[in-house]
Amino acid sequence: MADPRPLAWPPAPIKTERxxxxxxxxxxxxxxxxxxxxxxxxxxxxxxxxxxxxxxxLPGVPGQRCGWFVVEFDGAxxxxxxxxxxxxxxxxxxxxxxxxxxxxxEQWFGVRPPPAPSD
Numbered sequence: 431m432a433d434p435r436p437l438a439w440p441p442a443p444i445k446t447e448r449x450x451x452x453x454x455x456x457x458x459x460x461x462x463x464x465x466x467x468x469x470x471x472x473x474x475x476x477x478x479x480x481x482x483x484x485x486x487x488l489p490g491v492p493g494q495r496c497g498w499f500v501v502e503f504d505g506a507x508x509x510x511x512x513x514x515x516x517x518x519x520x521x522x523x524x525x526x527x528x529x530x531x532x533x534x535x536e537q538w539f540g541v542r543p544p545p546a547p548s549d
Contacts, residue, residue: 439496444522444542451499451522454492458500461507462492476532497539516540 440453454462465471466488467481493500500507501518510518516538524540531537 444499446518446522448503449518450502452502454494454498454500456491458507459488459490459492463488475537 443450443452445451463481463484466475466479466484469478472478501510501515502508519538519540519542522542524542527539527541529536529538
């Protein structure tokens with residue numbers, strides 16, 4: 431049964447030995463455009479989108495929605511392939527809730543339980 435408590439968003443950054451998962455910031459916009467225009471990155475998201483469209487439509491701070499993280503390595507935003515992203519999510523304690531079709535490809539949605547209250 432799902433936890434009925436609302437999820438606080440954005441969460442504190444989630445850190446591993448090598449990576450940080452954090453909320454997006456204005457400085458991430460150019461990288462988000464690059465990732466969304468890339469045929470390789472968007473193989474799992476229905477294919478690349480035209481750069482001009484992305485420049486015109488992407489908000490100043492991209493991805494500000496529950497469940498959307500920036501993955502950072504050595505201070506720079508990176509893209510991760512679908513299988514690798516799912517392995518990382520599992521290592522961080524996320525569990526699969528559902529798979530669904532969006533952007534012309536199967537997507538994965540997972541949740542991570544809130545941290546236990548400290549005594």
